[in-house]
Amino acid sequence: MEKLKESRGCGKLIVRDGWLICPGCHKRVLRVEPNTAAQNLIVYCRNCKRTVTVDIDRGQCFESQSPT
Numbered sequence: 001m002e003k004l005k006e007s008r009g010c011g012k013l014i015v016r017d018g019w020l021i022c023p024g025c026h027k028r029v030l031r032v033e034p035n036t037a038a039q040n041l042i043v044y045c046r047n048c049k050r051t052v053t054v055d056i057d058r059g060q061c062f063e064s065q066s067p068t
């Protein structure tokens, strides 16, 4: 059952020291607690002006597939 999650987890984002790391510039962009959960959360990085849509599940972040 758990293996289904892995197959769609190709867009995993880095979380370090409780912060989501921007995939573009590797700066900290969002505070993430171990019990944080969100769906289709839009995160804007002020450093590289990049917008990333993320799903957060128990402190793990995944980049959402954009419809475009």
Ligand SMILES: [Zn+2]
Pocket (backbone or CB within 6 Å): 022, 023, 024, 025, 026, 027, 045, 046, 047, 048, 049, 050
């Ligand atoms: Zn960035």
